[in-house]
Amino acid sequence: MNAKFADYATPDILVDTDWLLANLDTPGIRIIESNEDLLLYDVSHIPGAVHIDWRRDLNDQTTRDYVGPEGFAEICRRHGITPDTTVIFYGDKSNWWACYAFWVFQLFGHTKAKVLDGGRDKWEEEGKTLTRTVPTYPASDYPVPALRDDAAHRAYFQQTLAHYQAGKKLVDVRSPKEYSGETTHMPEYPQEGVLRGGHIPGAKSCPWARAANADKTFKTRAELDALYGGELGLKTDDDIIAYCRIGERSSHTWFVLKYLLGYIHVRNYDGSWTEWGNMVRTPIERTA
Numbered sequence: 001m002n003a004k005f006a007d008y009a010t011p012d013i014l015v016d017t018d019w020l021l022a023n024l025d026t027p028g029i030r031i032i033e034s035n036e037d038l039l040l041y042d043v044s045h046i047p048g049a050v051h052i053d054w055r056r057d058l059n060d061q062t063t064r065d066y067v068g069p070e071g072f073a074e075i076c077r078r079h080g081i082t083p084d085t086t087v088i089f090y091g092d093k094s095n096w097w098a099c100y101a102f103w104v105f106q107l108f109g110h111t112k113a114k115v116l117d118g119g120r121d122k123w124e125e126e127g128k129t130l131t132r133t134v135p136t137y138p139a140s141d142y143p144v145p146a147l148r149d150d151a152a153h154r155a156y157f158q159q160t161l162a163h164y165q166a167g168k169k170l171v172d173v174r175s176p177k178e179y180s181g182e183t184t185h186m187p188e189y190p191q192e193g194v195l196r197g198g199h200i201p202g203a204k205s206c207p208w209a210r211a212a213n214a215d216k217t218f219k220t221r222a223e224l225d226a227l228y229g230g231e232l233g234l235k236t237d238d239d240i241i242a243y244c245r246i247g248e249r250s251s252h253t254w255f256v257l258k259y260l261l262g263y264i265h266v267r268n269y270d271g272s273w274t275e276w277g278n279m280v281r282t283p284i285e286r287t288a
Contacts, residue, residue, distance in 0.1 A: 002117070007221035009262025014117045014218070015088060021128055024048055030085050030137075033120070034101040035092040036248075044130035046090065046123060050079045050137075054097050054248075058104050069145040072108045080137030083110070090116035090123070094209065094216040100251040103268060106153050108145045115255065121216040153254075155241045155267040157275055160200070164283070169240045170203035171232065173253045174273065178245070179205040181286035184277065186245070194277040198286040200243070204232050208249040211256045224261055236263050243269040243276070
């Protein structure tokens with residue numbers, strides 16, 4: 001095991017690039033690429049990796065929600081994934097979307113899951129093997145999960161509103177200008193229809209990228225403890241909700257808090273600012 005991983009609350013939740021290269025053909029593993037740039041997988045990908053498109057595969061195509069238990073089972077069956085398969089996620093943007101896909105898998109109780117530290121960026125930077133060959137696997141008979149367990153990992157608007165009203169911990173992982181209300185979207189990204197800028201009153205600002213190194217790997221346990229425990233004053237037994245724009249960046253912070261630091265009660269508010277910033281008479285704080 002990578003020596004850095006041993007300090008994390010869940011050391012085996014990550015794999016490094018050398019381990020994955022040595023285990024590309026290990027039975028019982030399925031590598032999953034999930035990116036913001038939907039064309040990247042077709043350009044090249046890690047050998048044996050399948051592609052899960054966060055827009056098409058993980059999201060309901062009519063309602064703003066995720067797929068239900070039957071849809072999740074169908075995704076797994078299509079890629080030859082069984083409940084005993086260890087899925088290893090990686091992607092672009094320092095693993096934003098890999099953590100997002102990992103998070104959705106946890107809603108359905110697929111706990112045999114890991115993330116590639118550094119994601120696609122580090123794999124490419126190290127010149128490791130890439131291919132354009134799309135693998136095919138025999139379909140599995142993945143059973144339909146009994147339920148999608150949102151309660152443990154996900155927060156809805158009304159829950160987040162009650163959380164704010166109770167004075168509980170909120171972490172806004174967007175950029176400083178989004179948090180202040182100066183802008184309503186990330187730099188170099190389109191405005192996506194949010195009517196108001198700012199943040200949920202009482203939320204602490206901690207951009208997701210502060211948890212990542214320049215090579216896109218996660219920072220050390222000591223560095224992360226200093227950030228979230230020291231600067232933000234969070235405690236491991238706090239009830240915490242993280243949010244961003246649509247839940248992708250906050251899934252990265254959710255992953256860090258829950259699995260790398262061992263925070264017990266952490267949820268991702270995936271409605272995030274595209275919901276909160278458009279709700280009539282919803283409280284908003286601005287520092288711009």
